[in-house]
Amino acid sequence: MATVRAERLVNLVLCLLSTRQYLTAERIRSTVPGYAGTPSDEAFFRTFERDKAELRDLGIPLEVGRTSAFDLVDGYRIARRDYELGDIDLEPDEAAAVALAARLWEAPELTSAAQGALVKLRAAGVDVDESAPAAVEPKVRAGEPAFAPLHTAVRDGRVVQFDYRRPGSAESQLRTLEPWGVVSWRGRWYVVGHDRDRGATRCFRVSRVRGQPRAIGEAGAVQRPPDADLLRIVAGEPQDPPPSTPVRVWVAADCADGVRRKAAAIGSAELDGCRGDELELPLRYPEQAAGWLAGYGPDVVVLSPDTLRKAVHEIHLDALRSSGGAVS
Numbered sequence: 001m002a003t004v005r006a007e008r009l010v011n012l013v014l015c016l017l018s019t020r021q022y023l024t025a026e027r028i029r030s031t032v033p034g035y036a037g038t039p040s041d042e043a044f045f046r047t048f049e050r051d052k053a054e055l056r057d058l059g060i061p062l063e064v065g066r067t068s069a070f071d072l073v074d075g076y077r078i079a080r081r082d083y084e085l086g087d088i089d090l091e092p093d094e095a096a097a098v099a100l101a102a103r104l105w106e107a108p109e110l111t112s113a114a115q116g117a118l119v120k121l122r123a124a125g126v127d128v129d130e131s132a133p134a135a136v137e138p139k140v141r142a143g144e145p146a147f148a149p150l151h152t153a154v155r156d157g158r159v160v161q162f163d164y165r166r167p168g169s170a171e172s173q174l175r176t177l178e179p180w181g182v183v184s185w186r187g188r189w190y191v192v193g194h195d196r197d198r199g200a201t202r203c204f205r206v207s208r209v210r211g212q213p214r215a216i217g218e219a220g221a222v223q224r225p226p227d228a229d230l231l232r233i234v235a236g237e238p239q240d241p242p243p244s245t246p247v248r249v250w251v252a253a254d255c256a257d258g259v260r261r262k263a264a265a266i267g268s269a270e271l272d273g274c275r276g277d278e279l280e281l282p283l284r285y286p287e288q289a290a291g292w293l294a295g296y297g298p299d300v301v302v303l304s305p306d307t308l309r310k311a312v313h314e315i316h317l318d319a320l321r322s323s324g325g326a327v328s
Contacts, residue, residue, distance in 0.1 A: 005051075007034060008033070008035070009051055009055065011033050012032050012034075012051060013055070016062070016077050022064075022071070022076060022077050024071075024074070024076075025045070025073075025075075027075070028048070029048075061257035062076060063077050063078065063079055063082075063255075064076055079258070081258055081292070081295060144189065144207050146162065146213050149212055149213040150213050151182050153179050154179045154180065154181055154182055154191075154222075156215070157219055157220045158215040158216065158217055158218070158219050158220075159176065159196075159215070159217040159222060160179055160213045160215050160216070161175065161177075161213065162175055162209045162210070162214065163209070163211055165208045172210045175195065175197060175204065176195070177194070177196070177202070178193045178194040178196065178221075179192070179193040179222060180193045180194070180222070180224040180225070180230060181224060182206065183230045183234060185234045185235060188205055189205070189207070190204060190205055191206055191209075192228075192230045192233050203230075203234045244283060245282070246281070246282060246304075247280065247281040247282075247304070247305065248266070248278065248279070248281075248303040249278070249281060249300055249301065250269060250279075250300070250301040251277050251279055251299065252300075253275040253277070255300075256296045260279065263279035263281045264282075265278075265279055266280055271301060287311065290308060290311035294315035294316060294319075297316075
């Protein structure tokens with residue numbers, strides 16, 4: 001019976017996700033496998049009420065409404081924008097664990113199940129003891145001859161010199177680098193550190209290094225800055241993300257669950273006679289949220305900042321013009 005109920009719930013979610021219209025209970029009964037076998041209307045509605053309650057307990061945003069003014073009863077749907085999983089933020093050590101498990105291990109004995117277990121353990125903060133003897137050995141998938149000398153220089157904290165060919169040039173130039181680490185990004189290896197010749201932080205693709213890098217100076221002379229994010233440097237992203245900007249919005253009652261999950265409640269408020277709540281969203285890039293907030297239509301109204309409020313208003317006006325409506 002548990003399997004039947006689970007299959008029915010999955011079918012219900014798929015059905016409500018695949019439609020933009022509100023589906024009535026009777027339409028759901030005739031469409032979703034698992035409901036047609038109910039012996040009576042009363043049995044169906046009892047089952048359907050339990051299923052709705054279970055979906056809400058699971059955090060699935062079930063919307064109730066009517067597709068048009070001519071509908072006589074309420075229907076149900078699941079807004080895809082509210083159902084989608086949000087961004088997953090990993091701590092640096094968790095991200096490193098995922099990268100190691102996905103890129104740095106190669107052995108036939110290490111099956112996909114073992115890899116998944118390793119990722120889950122490290123991401124959950126479990127201290128995995130790698131010093132104990134194991135049947136498998138971690139290996140680095142790198143065929144560039146310069147990889148091993150650069151990795152050794154990073155480990156020993158030594159300055160390294162190498163001939164480097166820039167993109168689009170056939171000639172090589174001598175570079176002197178204080179290496180902080182060797183990282184993989186988009187399938188290629190990069191060495192990151194302080195370029196003494198340029199007097200700035202630089203990254204170099206390992207495959208463009210010519211010949212064998214040469215370590216110079218004493219061991220331990222190079223120390224990686226504690227706040228250096230090597231992957232961000234390689235990707236060209238800013239080291240410090242901008243601070244969050246508080247965005248205040250009004251949300252209609254029982255609407256826009258996707259916004260509510262990301263916001264902090266300030267209090268109840270009415271807008272043009274409609275019940276709702278005033279919320280605060282901490283957004284680092286509020287201008288990029290205009291399309292997302294505008295997608296909720298009249299259920300979400302931006303109160304501040306004014307630039308975001310105007311951007312959402314312009315999106316609504318554009319949508320109205322494209323549909324042939326009158327703009328006042």
